Amino acid sequence: MSLTAEPGRLGAAAPAARAGAVEKTEAPPIELATQEGRNKLIGMWLFIAAESVLFASFFAVYLALRHSTMGGPTGKELFDLKLVFLATALLLSSSFTSVMAVLNMRRLQAGAMKAWLLATWLLGASFLALEAYEFNHYVHMGHTFTSSAFGTAFYSLVGFHGAHVTFGLLWLFALLVRNLRREVTPYIAPKVYAFSLYWHFVDLVWVFIFSVVYLMGKVA
Amino acid sequence: MTTISVPVGGVRKKSLLWDYLTTVDHKKIAHLYFWTGLVYFLIGGLEALLIRTQLAVPLNHVLDGKAYNEVLAMHGTTMIFFVAMPLLFALMNAVVPLQIGARDLAFPFVNALSYWLYFFGALLTHVSFLTGDVPQGGWTGYFPLAHPDYTGYGMSYYAMGLQLSGLGTLLTGINFVATIVNHRAPGMTYMRMPLFTWTTLIASILTMFAFPPLTAGLFLMIYDQLFGGAAFDPAKGGNPIIWQHLFWIFGHPEVYIVALPAFGIFSEVIPVFSRKRLFGYPAMVVATALIAFFGFMVWVHHMFTVGLGPLANGVFGVATTIIAVPTGIKIFNWIFTMWGGKVRMTSAMLWSVGFIITFVMGGVTGVMMALPPADYQYHDTYFIVAHFHYVLIGGTVFSVFAGAYYWWPKMFGKLLNETLGKIHFWLFFIGFHLTFFIQHFLGLWGMQRRIFTYLPGQGFELPNLVSTIGAYTMALGVIVFAINIVYTFVKGKPAPADPWDGRTLEWATPTPVPEYNFARLPLIRGLDPFWLEKQAGNKTVPPAEPYADIHMPNPSILPFMMSLSLFIAGLGFIFKDQYHPSFLYxxxxxxxxxxxxxxxxxxxxxxxxxxxxxxxxxxxAKGVSA
Structure with missing residues (x-):
């Protein structure tokens, strides 16, 4: 690419990055078939980039405050890796099911797509149930949001992730309700794909939470 | 796909209010941003006048300490979040889609949502005036001062209001990046984009990465204030320095979020009124990117006196001075653009030239403060106040005025009065330097910032009086601007489509701009496409497509409703502590x-x-013949 057009002269028409994409011999996947779809997905990626910084901030705060237990239970005393491992397995499986949903969407198999999305929903909901049980357990052990800076930082980070899972489940619910009786169209496909991007991101954050909060908490 | 054809501007007349409540059109949203920003500019300006009136003479009693703190905190918060950014968003919304040959932003609905979030966020912060608990903790909201134990619930209004408007800002950032990446007209390559579009793109990327740390910090602030959280409470093991880090990791890029688009505006105005293409266009683009990149690595220079140690201070001091290099490149490029050009000193150009002088002065003091040992002397004095007003008024406010005079014909279809414009400039420019130049010396002589009064006999009397006179001179300038606006709407003649002999694509559109902007998307054949076509003897930029049905988004009331709901939620969370727990419902x-x-x-x-x-x-056909 030449850096700039020569001054005062008309350059060649359109190296055309955008126009070229449409003319490729291979058709784009259905979620990228419309301009709205392409917008939605780049918007989702940008949103995820911003969210990464948001979570990074909460991680930083947690790392700075995780030893400020003020005499309350420490992470080592609190965390039960078996439970957390089960939660991790559930959430990561839900990432897999959402991939299956997207693959079926691309093959225009609306029924299979919805079945896999339902599975995703159920796995996410079970993860959330486990997390609720876990938090309840901690509160009984004296580890609360207000007990210490460690408590605030822990629930801010892990709870914020939980809120993302909750929001994802509401989103997926709306998606399933709306499309209960519909086929896969270029209008619907980017919506499903955007959800699956979001869901992968939420899972990825959990991988970091598992390592930084739980594993590091166990060895510290 | 269903095709619903609705006659445009014909059969069904909507009321103006409903039209603007539901609009998703970037040009109308630009109007909303502009007028709202201007109203808050007047409010913030009145607060500034109160501050200067109180400080005009020693031991003054216009405001007591509490009232002064409230006015000061609200002045800073308002001017940064509810004036500087919205006014720039107004110009971005009005201009960027036209400059790249787009029919709207990538997400028109989200664009409306962004505006309404800003509207209700600013409103939420200002509701504090009705409840009596006004923010007193400064625009930086440092802990423990921001905790209700010390300043009441005022800072909760600050936190909640900024959370709402900050969400809107983040969405605007995402929206502009997606738009500029996905919606450029055929042939509009990145290196053919006008500088204002470039700086919008880079400022939007900054927004995307700078606002989330503020969001995180504000969440923790709200937790500490209203939900018994302890992140910033040393008594429970928390650390108030964490807030300072989160705030300035946001706060410094924020300076560039409002400075880079300002640079973009000047880079549009100066070439047009010099009748030369912008000198060193690729260097300008690279310098913009470099400023943004380094902007993330300098936040500790706001915290030199916190005590993070010589290594941290040294590294961040060096990083800060580096920013002077790309900024200097820009300054020289603007000067070289004017050099040998056929310069027309219109109002817009006056603001641009005034900016170069003012901003260089602000930049020089910036480099002075980047040196940690020197900064220990300047810290928390009026030297700092002088510095950041030089860059924020000299940069952002001047640019908004330049942009207003320059793009007014495209935004509102009329030309602002040039004579009044020049009076506006000179009053404001002289008043500005009268207000703030002397404050450098006040700071060096030892006057602290954020104090509500001072004792006589320290040599502070005359400089403070001069500064106050300057502030009132600036206010006169703003009044002339207001008169100019009213005069233009009442008496102004309709503006031609291309009143300045423009270079970029927005001047190739008819005025008023049709709602779909371009009847046929234009074909871009170089940098400054409209100028090139005019030079080649063409009337306008050639179309890249045949006429076709144009797909447009529907208006919607949902962005307004969504923002209103969040506004109610925010009020409820504050009221539950301030008044009664049942407000939780x-x-x-x-x-x-x-x-x-x-x-x-x-x-x-x-x-x-x-x-x-x-x-x-x-x-x-109508547009061309008109």
């Missing part, structure tokens, strides 16, 4: 209403509508 109602509106948006199909080809052709 109001907050939960607000959250539920927000989710409900989002659910409605998800399940109701909105495929937009089409403007029929015949109408487009008809309107296009």
């Amino acid at each position: 109001l907050a939960l109602f607000g959250v539920a209403a927000t989710l409900l509106v989002m659910f409605l948006r998800s399940v109701i199909d909105d495929e937009g509508r089409h403007v029929p080809r015949e109408l487009v052709e008809q309107e296009d």
Whole structure:
């Protein structure tokens, strides 16, 4: 690419990055078939980039405050890796099911797509149930949001992730309700794909939470 | 796909209010941003006048300490969040889609949502005046001062209001990046984009990465204030320095979020009124990117006196001085653009030249403060106050005025009065330097910032009086601007489509701009495409496509409803502590209403509508002949 057009002269028409994409011999996947779809997905990626910084901030705060237990239970005393491992397995499986949903969407198999999305929903909901049980357990052990800076930082980070899972489940619910009786169209496909991007991101954050909060908490 | 054809501007007349409440058109949203920003500019300006009146003479009693702190905190918060950014968003919304040959932003609905979030966020912060607990903790909101134990619930209004408007800002950032990446007209390569579009793109990327740390910090602030959190409470093991880090990791890039688009505006105005293309266009682009990149690595220079140690201070001091290099490149490029050009000193150009002088002075003091040992002397004095007003007024406010005079004909269809414009400039420019130049010395002589009065006999009397006189001179300038606006709407003649002999694509559109902007998307054949076509003897930029039905988004009331719901939720969360715990139900109602509106948006199909080809052709023929 030449850096700039020569001054005062008309350059060649359109190296055309955008126009070229449409003319490729291979058709784009259905979620990228419309301009709205392409917008939605780049918007989702940008949103995820911003969210990464948001979570990074909460991680930083947690790392700075995780030893400020003020005499309350420490992470080592609190965390039960078996439970957390089960939660991790559930959430990561839900990432897999959402991939299956997207693959079926691309093959225009609306029924299979919805079945896999339902599975995703159920796995996410079970993860959330486990997390609720876990938090309840901690509160009984004296580890609360207000007990210490460690408590605030822990629930801010892990709870914020939980809120993302909750929001994802509401989103997926709306998606399933709306499309209960519909086929896969270029209008619907980017919506499903955007959800699956979001869901992968939420899972990825959990991988970091598992390592930084739980594993590091166990060895510290 | 269903095609619903609705006659445009014809049969069904909507009321103006409903039109603006539901609009998703970037040009109308630009109007909303502009007028709202201007109203808050007047409010923030009045607060500034109160501050200067109180400080005009020693031991003054216009304001007591508490009232002074409130006015000071609200002045800073308002001017940064509710004036500087919205006014720039107004110009971005009005201009960027036209400059790249787009029919709207990538997400028109989200654009409306961004505006309404800003509107209700600013409103929420200002509700504090009605409840009596006004923010007193400064625009930086440092802990423990921001805790209700010390300053009441005022800073909760600050936190909640900024959380709302900050969400809107983040969405605007994402929207502009997506738009500039996905919606450029055929042939509009990155290196053919006008500088204002470039700086919008880079400022939007900054927004995307700088606002989330503020969001995180504000969440923790709200937790500490209203939910018994302890992140910033040393008594429970928390650390107030964490807030300072989160705030300035946001706060320094924020300076560039409001400075880079300002640079972009000057880079548009100066070439047009010098009748030369911008000197060193690629260098300008690279310098913009470099400033943004380094902007993330300098936040500790706001915290040199916190005691993070010589290594941290040294590294961040060096990083800060580096920013002077790309900024200097820009300054020279603007000067070289004017050099040998056929310069027309219009109002817009006066602001641009005034900016170069003022901003260089602000930049020089910036480099002085970047040196940690020296900064220990300047810290928390009026030297700092002078510095950041030089860059923020000299940069952002001047640019908004330049942009207003320059793009007014495209935004509102009329030309602002040039004579009044020049009076406006000179009053404001002289008043500005009168107000702030002397403050450098006040600071060096030892006057602290953020104090509500001072004792006589320290040599502070005369400089403070001069500064106050300067502030009132600036206010006169703003009044002239207001008169100019009213005069223009009442008496101004309709502006031609290209009043300045412009270079970029927005001047190739007819005035008023049709709602779909371009009847046929233009074909871009170089940098400054409209200028090139005019030089080649063409009337306008050639079309890249035949006439066709144009797909447009539908207006929607949902962005307004969603923002209103969040506003109610925010008020509820504050009221539950300030007044009665049962206000928690109001907050939960607000959250539920927000989710409900989002659910409605998800399940109701909105495929937009089409403007029929015949109408487009008809309107296009009118536009060309006019």
